Amino acid sequence: MSIENTILQNGELNRRKFISDTAKVVGSAIILSSSLAASAAGFKAEPVTVGQVMDTFIKEVPNSPFPKTVDTLKSGNREMAVTGIVTTMFATIDVIRKAIALNANFIIAHEPTFYNHADDTKWLENDSVYRYKADLLEQHQLTVWRNHDYVHSLQTDGVRKGLIDQLGWQNYGDPKQDIYDLLPAVTLKALITQLKQKLNIQTLRYVGNLNQSCKKILLMPGAAGGATQIGSLSTKKPDVLVCGEISEWETAEYVRDAQAKGEQVSLVVLGHIASEEPGSAFMAQWLKTHFADLKTTHISSGNSLSFL
Numbered sequence: 001m002s003i004e005n006t007i008l009q010n011g012e013l014n015r016r017k018f019i020s021d022t023a024k025v026v027g028s029a030i031i032l033s034s035s036l037a038a039s040a041a042g043f044k045a046e047p048v049t050v051g052q053v054m055d056t057f058i059k060e061v062p063n064s065p066f067p068k069t070v071d072t073l074k075s076g077n078r079e080m081a082v083t084g085i086v087t088t089m090f091a092t093i094d095v096i097r098k099a100i101a102l103n104a105n106f107i108i109a110h111e112p113t114f115y116n117h118a119d120d121t122k123w124l125e126n127d128s129v130y131r132y133k134a135d136l137l138e139q140h141q142l143t144v145w146r147n148h149d150y151v152h153s154l155q156t157d158g159v160r161k162g163l164i165d166q167l168g169w170q171n172y173g174d175p176k177q178d179i180y181d182l183l184p185a186v187t188l189k190a191l192i193t194q195l196k197q198k199l200n201i202q203t204l205r206y207v208g209n210l211n212q213s214c215k216k217i218l219l220m221p222g223a224a225g226g227a228t229q230i231g232s233l234s235t236k237k238p239d240v241l242v243c244g245e246i247s248e249w250e251t252a253e254y255v256r257d258a259q260a261k262g263e264q265v266s267l268v269v270l271g272h273i274a275s276e277e278p279g280s281a282f283m284a285q286w287l288k289t290h291f292a293d294l295k296t297t298h299i300s301s302g303n304s305l306s307f308l
């Protein structure tokens with residue numbers, strides 16, 4: 001993006017922000033004249049920066065800011081004036097290209113950019129894929145912020161809230177908890193059909209009897225880890241665990257043994273991305289509420305894995 005473009009964008013941004021702010025106070029009739037008067041008087045609001053967006057979000061999180069977090073900038077800087085925002089699960093190269101096409105220079109991703117939890121890049125210095133991606137971000141002056149720990153730590157976990165909203169399960173349980181009581185109970189097969197439809201999943205994996213009745217659902221999006229998943233199965237005794245991701249040698253084997261012992265329990269593995277993508281939709285909605293003048297687009301990063 002050229003410098004001229006940036007200035008134009010910011011000018012446009014300021015103008016739109018002013019119009020919108022004015023609209024909130026005085027209504028639409030005098031917006032245009034007010035706006036013209038303002039530009040004639042040389043009025044210029046400050047552009048919104050990356051840091052302002054981050055700080056506004058982080059302030060809503062209890063006990064923030066966190067001294068230790070993976071929610072750092074992966075490229076760019078806090079001072080950058082935002083031209084538009086993209087929210088997504090992964091800042092994939094494809095998502096980065098789409099952000100560039102949208103003239104959005106700020107990507108808020110939920111997961112790492114560089115293939116490990118801490119986004120440590122030292123071990124990738126000579127890797128061609130890493131270099132290509134890092135250079136692409138640099139050339140187009142894009143800022144990437146990972147919002148993982150903070151969005152999960154909102155008073156109601158933003159990812160869970162997004163997921164419950166997308167499933168339409170608001171009346172089945174408290175979104176601060178992980179247990180939901182379906183009304184009425186459905187068969188495992190019907191539950192899987194519902195999950196696939198609502199979360200746009202083509203195929204998923206499960207362990208269980210498709211005719212089993214499912215009422216009490218343990219919902220654990222993302223990758224909680226085997227010990228946490230098995231611990232919750234053990235103490236909460238749900239009919240089914242619906243989770244994002246498993247290690248095949250942990251939770252799936254526990255559920256297989258539980259069934260062999262005679263327990264009525266099943267496992268549905270949505271896929272990590274499918275289970276948490278609604279969190280990025282939540283994030284886009286949050287931005288539209290708090291920074292209404294910034295153009296925000298949620299881009300689904302989709303599943304990297306195909307199924308035959």
Ligand SMILES: [Zn+2]
Nearest residue numbers: 110159222276
């Ligand atoms: Zn997550």
